[in-house]
Amino acid sequence: MCLLIRLVIKKLDRNWQACLHLSLPSEPGWRGGRGAGRAPAGGRQDGAAAVSARQQEMEKARPLWDNPVQFVFACISYAVGLGNVWRFPYLCQMYGGGGFLIPYFIMLIVEGMPLLYLELAVGQRMRQGSIGAWKIISPYLCGVGVASVVVSFFLSMYYNVINAWAFWYLFHSFQDPLPWATCPLNSNRTGYEEECEKTSSTQYFWYRQTLNISPSLETSGAVQWEQALCLTLAWLVVYLCILRGTESTGKVVYVTASLPYCVLIIYLIRGLTLHGAVNGLIYMFTPKLEQLSNPKAWISAATQIFFSLGLGFGSLIAFASYNEPSNNCERHAIIVSLINSATSIFASIVTFSIYGFKATFNYESCINRVILLLLNAFDLEEGSLTADNLNEMKDYLMAAHPQEYAQLLPQLKNCSLEAELDTAVQGTGLAFIVYSEAIKNMEVSQLYSVLYFVMLLMLGIGSMLGNTAAILTPLTDSKLIASRFPKEVISGVVCFVNCIIGLIFTMEAGNYWFDIFNDYAATLSLLLIVLVETIAVCYIYGLRRFEKDLHTMIGRKPNWYWKVMWAFASPLLIISLFIFYLTDYILTGTLQYQAWDATQGQLVTKDYPGYALAVIGLLVASSTMCIPLGALVTFVRKRLKRERVSTVA
Amino acid sequence: MLQVLLLTFSAVTIAHAELCKPDAQNAFKVRLSIKTALGDNAYAWDTNEEYLFKAMMAFSMRRYSSKTTTQISNVLLCNVTDRVSFWFVVTDSTKNTTVPGSEVEAAIRMNRNRINNAFLLSDKTLQFLKIPSTLAPPVEPSTPVWLIVFGVVLCLIVAGIVFLVVAGIQQRKKKNKESTERENLEEKGEATITIENGIPCETLDLKAGHINGVFSADDERFTSL
Numbered sequence: 001m002c003l004l005i006r007l008v009i010k011k012l013d014r015n016w017q018a019c020l021h022l023s024l025p026s027e028p029g030w031r032g033g034r035g036a037g038r039a040p041a042g043g044r045q046d047g048a049a050a051v052s053a054r055q056q057e058m059e060k061a062r063p064l065w066d067n068p069v070q071f072v073f074a075c076i077s078y079a080v081g082l083g084n085v086w087r088f089p090y091l092c093q094m095y096g097g098g099g100f101l102i103p104y105f106i107m108l109i110v111e112g113m114p115l116l117y118l119e120l121a122v123g124q125r126m127r128q129g130s131i132g133a134w135k136i137i138s139p140y141l142c143g144v145g146v147a148s149v150v151v152s153f154f155l156s157m158y159y160n161v162i163n164a165w166a167f168w169y170l171f172h173s174f175q176d177p178l179p180w181a182t183c184p185l186n187s188n189r190t191g192y193e194e195e196c197e198k199t200s201s202t203q204y205f206w207y208r209q210t211l212n213i214s215p216s217l218e219t220s221g222a223v224q225w226e227q228a229l230c231l232t233l234a235w236l237v238v239y240l241c242i243l244r245g246t247e248s249t250g251k252v253v254y255v256t257a258s259l260p261y262c263v264l265i266i267y268l269i270r271g272l273t274l275h276g277a278v279n280g281l282i283y284m285f286t287p288k289l290e291q292l293s294n295p296k297a298w299i300s301a302a303t304q305i306f307f308s309l310g311l312g313f314g315s316l317i318a319f320a321s322y323n324e325p326s327n328n329c330e331r332h333a334i335i336v337s338l339i340n341s342a343t344s345i346f347a348s349i350v351t352f353s354i355y356g357f358k359a360t361f362n363y364e365s366c367i368n369r370v371i372l373l374l375l376n377a378f379d380l381e382e383g384s385l386t387a388d389n390l391n392e393m394k395d396y397l398m399a400a401h402p403q404e405y406a407q408l409l410p411q412l413k414n415c416s417l418e419a420e421l422d423t424a425v426q427g428t429g430l431a432f433i434v435y436s437e438a439i440k441n442m443e444v445s446q447l448y449s450v451l452y453f454v455m456l457l458m459l460g461i462g463s464m465l466g467n468t469a470a471i472l473t474p475l476t477d478s479k480l481i482a483s484r485f486p487k488e489v490i491s492g493v494v495c496f497v498n499c500i501i502g503l504i505f506t507m508e509a510g511n512y513w514f515d516i517f518n519d520y521a522a523t524l525s526l527l528l529i530v531l532v533e534t535i536a537v538c539y540i541y542g543l544r545r546f547e548k549d550l551h552t553m554i555g556r557k558p559n560w561y562w563k564v565m566w567a568f569a570s571p572l573l574i575i576s577l578f579i580f581y582l583t584d585y586i587l588t589g590t591l592q593y594q595a596w597d598a599t600q601g602q603l604v605t606k607d608y609p610g611y612a613l614a615v616i617g618l619l620v621a622s623s624t625m626c627i628p629l630g631a632l633v634t635f636v637r638k639r640l641k642r643e644r645v646s647t648v649a
Numbered sequence: 650m651l652q653v654l655l656l657t658f659s660a661v662t663i664a665h666a667e668l669c670k671p672d673a674q675n676a677f678k679v680r681l682s683i684k685t686a687l688g689d690n691a692y693a694w695d696t697n698e699e700y701l702f703k704a705m706m707a708f709s710m711r712r713y714s715s716k717t718t719t720q721i722s723n724v725l726l727c728n729v730t731d732r733v734s735f736w737f738v739v740t741d742s743t744k745n746t747t748v749p750g751s752e753v754e755a756a757i758r759m760n761r762n763r764i765n766n767a768f769l770l771s772d773k774t775l776q777f778l779k780i781p782s783t784l785a786p787p788v789e790p791s792t793p794v795w796l797i798v799f800g801v802v803l804c805l806i807v808a809g810i811v812f813l814v815v816a817g818i819q820q821r822k823k824k825n826k827e828s829t830e831r832e833n834l835e836e837k838g839e840a841t842i843t844i845e846n847g848i849p850c851e852t853l854d855l856k857a858g859h860i861n862g863v864f865s866a867d868d869e870r871f872t873s874l
Contacts, residue, residue, distance in 0.1 A: 167799075167802075168795070170798075171794075171795035171796075171798045171799050171802075172794075172795050174794050174795070174798055175794050175795075185784050189783045189784055190781050190783060190784070191781070191784070192784075229799065230799070233799065233802065233803055233806065236803070236806045236807065236810065237806055239810060240806055240809050240810050240813070243810065243813050243814070243817075244813060244817060248813065375732060376680065376732070376734075379730035379731065379732040379734055380731060380732060381731035381732065382682060382683070382684040382685065382732065382733075383684055384731075486817075486821070488814055488817060
């Protein structure tokens, strides 16, 4: 009886796979057997012989997500990353506050949703990682897949350093008081450290005690062992999550996708109840609509949508390839892009209430300092000077004691709330300096600090899962590597190599190299990759055929909105972005960076040395050149094969 | 007689006034911020408080150099302002000059805590302007706290990795054994099989046994065979 049941199940299995073959000609061998170029539409009639021959391949079936929710969570976890928290609020502030939402939403509709849907559909249809998927579309496009893998590789190299920093801050949050709350004392204990006096304690903690940054890129310094340890830990965590492929990743994304929202809600409630938070919110949401006429606002909106969704890395293709073929990726694309944008806005509300609190706190400290200075200089009674009567009293004192007042004048800063709110910060500066400064002034600061850095970690690890999936999926798809080594070994090797290379970013000059990678490794290359992807799907593979595939997968054809965006709007937008970036780079001339000057206690601008410029060029070239090189190699291979065939015949 | 007394009295006050004035030699300026420190419980600064201050200074001088007999009258205060701030000097009755500033400074440093507590103030709210206070060193535990937390997290992660890797190896061994068993069975097996029982193919998923494919199918979409 059991024997019979087992045989029944096996035959049912085989027949289901046969059904799959007959309804979706998606297996890799399908195109290869028909030669280059388009295969005839009648390829559905595979025949039983071909089916049974391919059964052996299908025995080792592709791993799948347990349910569509895991897939959505994986995409959300990947797309909602640190950029939503530290870049969008900055852009909002720079380009007109509430008014920035207008170009943002327009770009979401024109660029974000269509391109996301395109990538998910390609991945789900081809059921391969980026290299395999583009090879199926056209063998000349294997370079696009390789370029995606190269860019993902660069990204994973430097992105995990952020997780290392988050771990560092997290581990230091278990102290009372927080280590960045006060300056350390100098050697003879009469005052605070000189560098710390010139800047603030949070900046000192970041630049000196975390990074131990060198004054310029040329002075590399030694590897910081503390940071190296944290980086190793970060890579071990990533390895733990990707170890078993979708099996382990699928469970992890439940946590990495939902925990940041819990923390953001807690911070929203805490942030809105802070003293002075309203100032920040008013400042952010008052729309300055004249900024809409600034082309930079529109370009920043387009760029933000583009990079925030993580298009072009191959991660979305990889995630979608683990889907059931019938998964409704249209709905999921809309859901993911809307959630991503909503999270950006939500995070910026939290950020601006924190900004408001910090700015109000600093403003009030500044006022108190001025009051104390005046009280001490003129020996006035305590409490006679308050924030309200300060200006009148200043005028009175200026009239009554002009000489002493004139002596005091250079020290009397004009405290302004606007100036405090105007200090727009983005990137690691916002996440690690501004937020930690705000946290140290809250009550129960350890708790908020732990929550905040756990949230940063979840966001960072979620994005890392996508990045490593983009690298690993093509590797595990390729028969050459996957047959020889098990999945765990391949993942381990990738993590290990990335970790070793990542040690560069833990050196004293590491943050400067980080900025190079952050600014140049992915920007231009991604634009080119996505442009080629869109053109390939629309014009080389054919929009009609793509429509038919979608109809088979989802059950309905994409409507005119999707088609118009794919065929015209998105490619045009990407071309204009590309041209803008190129002209921007060419016009700025020498590239510069911000270096930390310990003697002054602030950032100064310096020029990149020659070898750094060479590295930048290499970064951009190594990924963009893959596309034409791939086409060239395929072309040469086909020529050789044809010649060999013709000589044989 | 009265005139002589008046003369000596005025001479003494003038002499005292000479000794204690702002920026005089060996004079120190003191600044108190009572309202900042105590808020609603702040006391008013009056002559009684000044008397206490003089007493504390005399006490400090006595404790520091135990041989001298400094009296309260040796401590002179002047220029008391509303802030509350004033200057003071410590005189030496034997020589009729002021005690050197270094001695006074050392005495105050030695007894700073007692002086602060007498006035319910701290180093920041009772300032001797020429005597900077040494700041308290931060409490440093022997092992930095962060290393402890790091160690805990590291152990957990490594344990998780080892567990998953070992489980994966075991699973693979079991699968290899099963597939060889199945192949043996197949060679012996026969061909009477039922297929399809009316079940659409797509509803069966590869993880047979976990999900009952019949009931989870989204039927409208799929073509059934």
